[in-house]
Amino acid sequence: MDPSIFLQYSPPTGLPQESKLATYMNRSASTPTRSLNQAMGKLSLESSPTAAKKVLIGEFVPINYYSPAPILPESPQSSPPALALQPVNTQVHQENVGGTTYFYSTSSDSLNASALNASGLNASGLNASGLNASGLNASGLNASGLNSSGLNASTSMDCERLVPVAGLAATFYTPETIRSEIYQRNEDVFLQPDLQLPETVEMYAELTPLEALGSHALASSYRATHRASGDQYALRRLHACVAPPHAHKRLDLWRAVDHPNVVRLHHAFATKDFGDHSLVLVYDYHPACMTLMSKYLSGGAPGGGSDANGAFHDPFSSDPDAPRPYTHQKNAMLRAVACGALLPEAVLWSTLVQLTAGLRAIHAAGLACRSLDPTKVVMNGCRIRIAWCGIADAIHTNNIDVAQAQQEDLTALGRLALALACRTVHCDNLPACMDLVSRSYSADLKNLILYLLSSATRRSVTDLMPMIGARFYTQVEALERRADAFEEQLAREIDNGRLLRILIKMGVVNERPELNMDASWSETGDRYMLKLFRDYLFHSVTADGRPWLDQAHLASALNSLDGGSLAKVELMSRDEQSVLVVSYSELKHCLEAAFEEVMQSAAAP
Numbered sequence: 001m002d003p004s005i006f007l008q009y010s011p012p013t014g015l016p017q018e019s020k021l022a023t024y025m026n027r028s029a030s031t032p033t034r035s036l037n038q039a040m041g042k043l044s045l046e047s048s049p050t051a052a053k054k055v056l057i058g059e060f061v062p063i064n065y066y067s068p069a070p071i072l073p074e075s076p077q078s079s080p081p082a083l084a085l086q087p088v089n090t091q092v093h094q095e096n097v098g099g100t101t102y103f104y105s106t107s108s109d110s111l112n113a114s115a116l117n118a119s120g121l122n123a124s125g126l127n128a129s130g131l132n133a134s135g136l137n138a139s140g141l142n143a144s145g146l147n148s149s150g151l152n153a154s155t156s157m158d159c160e161r162l163v164p165v166a167g168l169a170a171t172f173y174t175p176e177t178i179r180s181e182i183y184q185r186n187e188d189v190f191l192q193p194d195l196q197l198p199e200t201v202e203m204y205a206e207l208t209p210l211e212a213l214g215s216h217a218l219a220s221s222y223r224a225t226h227r228a229s230g231d232q233y234a235l236r237r238l239h240a241c242v243a244p245p246h247a248h249k250r251l252d253l254w255r256a257v258d259h260p261n262v263v264r265l266h267h268a269f270a271t272k273d274f275g276d277h278s279l280v281l282v283y284d285y286h287p288a289c290m291t292l293m294s295k296y297l298s299g300g301a302p303g304g305g306s307d308a309n310g311a312f313h314d315p316f317s318s319d320p321d322a323p324r325p326y327t328h329q330k331n332a333m334l335r336a337v338a339c340g341a342l343l344p345e346a347v348l349w350s351t352l353v354q355l356t357a358g359l360r361a362i363h364a365a366g367l368a369c370r371s372l373d374p375t376k377v378v379m380n381g382c383r384i385r386i387a388w389c390g391i392a393d394a395i396h397t398n399n400i401d402v403a404q405a406q407q408e409d410l411t412a413l414g415r416l417a418l419a420l421a422c423r424t425v426h427c428d429n430l431p432a433c434m435d436l437v438s439r440s441y442s443a444d445l446k447n448l449i450l451y452l453l454s455s456a457t458r459r460s461v462t463d464l465m466p467m468i469g470a471r472f473y474t475q476v477e478a479l480e481r482r483a484d485a486f487e488e489q490l491a492r493e494i495d496n497g498r499l500l501r502i503l504i505k506m507g508v509v510n511e512r513p514e515l516n517m518d519a520s521w522s523e524t525g526d527r528y529m530l531k532l533f534r535d536y537l538f539h540s541v542t543a544d545g546r547p548w549l550d551q552a553h554l555a556s557a558l559n560s561l562d563g564g565s566l567a568k569v570e571l572m573s574r575d576e577q578s579v580l581v582v583s584y585s586e587l588k589h590c591l592e593a594a595f596e597e598v599m600q601s602a603a604a605p
């Protein structure tokens with residue numbers, strides 16, 4: 001909007017004193033008009049209901065990762081009749097309709113804006129480049145007029161096109177499933193360093209034990225913070241351990257293994273900081289990890305009740321407090337089938353695909369895992385990783401036969417698969433376990449486990465690929481869906497910081513009790529427009545006086561303000577005696593100028 005229209009405009013006669021419009025009309029600052037493209041480029045909005053399609057991702061198999069809020073029909077309250085477009089004048093003028101005074105400001109910019117509207121950019125100033133038009137419409141900001149009842153003014157002006165749509169507010173927020181997954185990881189922040197531990201160990205501080213049950217004599221695990229970078233790492237301390245002379249060569253090989261299904265080793269060092277000769281291996285830290293043991297097998301056998309993690313109590317557990325077996329292992333497994341305790345086959349395949357991928361990388365590097373068991377495989381979210389790799393190479397002096405160790409890895413993988421399939425670590429009764437597998441799962445899974453457990457033939461991890469077959473694609477598809485859902489959320493959230501900044505500016509300026517000893521500062525001049533805009537945003541009411549709330553409307557208006565859109569908005573004074581029609585571009589200028597004033601005042605000595 002051309003600012004000159006306000007400069008040439010003299011305060012109208014008959015302007016209600018209490019409206020304080022005069023102070024705004026008298027302001028001397030000019031309103032810089034940003035190029036539309038520049039403004040549009042900065043805009044964004046939550047995705048549309050059409051974009052809020054069903055996203056199918058999940059922990060292992062495609063599931064409904066989140067359900068978008070149902071799109072409800074527009075409520076009569078939030079669906080105003082479309083307002084007719086008015087011909088655009090090139091002069092400011094004042095009009096009194098039914099006791100309400102309207103102030104029109106029109107200019108060539110207005111014409112441009114109308115032209116843009118006509119060419120597909122809607123009047124909210126949010127176009128496909130930043131927010132996409134469908135997003136706006138979807139968010140309830142479509143081509144209808146401003147809700148006159150919502151603003152308690154009967155008007156037929158072409159202001160902005162905001163139609164709140166009930167039920168869409170939920171699409172503005174991160175789905176609960178994603179939120180809780182992220183929160184769960186962030187909860188690790190609350191782990192407290194153990195004050196009994198050394199304050200620093202080499203370059204690491206804030207040592208926090210990772211084991212729930214406390215460490216034992218042989219090894220301990222900690223989360224630690226690197227003192228220089230602030231990054232977190234998982235430390236595995238091997239008590240009273242001195243690395244053999246050539247261990248570092250094999251550890252260097254381990255350091256080179258960089259795979260999404262293997263927890264990466266960074267380096268190892270010897271230290272006396274714990275009061276003994278300890279060897280510490282430093283790994284990537286992955287928040288909110290659980291071992292496969294604690295997730296699926298803790299307590300071990302199926303047939304018992306599930307704990308909070310979904311694990312089942314083992315009636316054969318050596319723990320004297322564990323529920324006792326009612327008959328024998330086979331019956332326990334059969335009962336597990338009956339009560340639905342077995343894991344879905346898709347979960348087993350997902351785990352196997354990830355573990356074979358990690359194992360393949362390890363074997364390809366000329367290494368062997370040598371510790372593949374449920375307590376050394378960790379998972380967070382849908383990701384499975386082989387943890388604490390290289391420890392066997394760090395402590396064993398003897399030259400190991402890598403090929404033989406790799407064969408043992410495959411056998412260990414077979415045992416792990418069998419344990420997960422039967423939901424017990426006690427799989428000594430192989431015929432009974434395989435019987436359960438063949439009756440509960442596909443022949444492919446049974447054959448894979450048999451292949452892994454058959455030590456008669458020389459096996460290779462690469463031979464597993466044909467056995468996994470098309471299930472590999474299922475895993476890839478699930479991961480891609482998950483990635484899509486996260487990307488979609490990221491796109492939605494990426495501009496939240498921008499909206500927060502503009503809200504902060506409004507909060508600093510609106511209702512400020514005084515500035516530089518001026519008690520009326522926030523009520524006069526440019527600030528008065530901002531006050532009316534704040535009312536328009538947050539305090540609009542319906543015709544019968546109820547609050548009119550529409551978050552799509554709020555987001556759109558804030559985006560328009562931030563982008564300095566040329567679209568217009570009508571602001572009504574609190575006494576309802578006057579209405580001012582003003583562009584977001586002008587409001588933005590008001591906000592910037594007022595905030596700058598506060599900043600300068602704050603910086604003054």
Ligand SMILES: Nc1ncnc2c1ncn2[C@@H]1O[C@H](COP(=O)(O)OP(=O)(O)OP(=O)(O)O)[C@@H](O)[C@H]1O
Pocket residue numbers: 210211212216219220221234263283284285286287288289290291375376378379387388
């Ligand atoms: N890289 C990692 N990042 C984050 N947490 C991890 C990592 N590796 C393991 N953990 C977690 O640390 C905890 C302790 O692991 P650890 O292997 O010490 O368990 P444990 O059952 O006590 O085994 P052990 O008896 O061999 O010490 C587990 O909950 C595991 O999920």
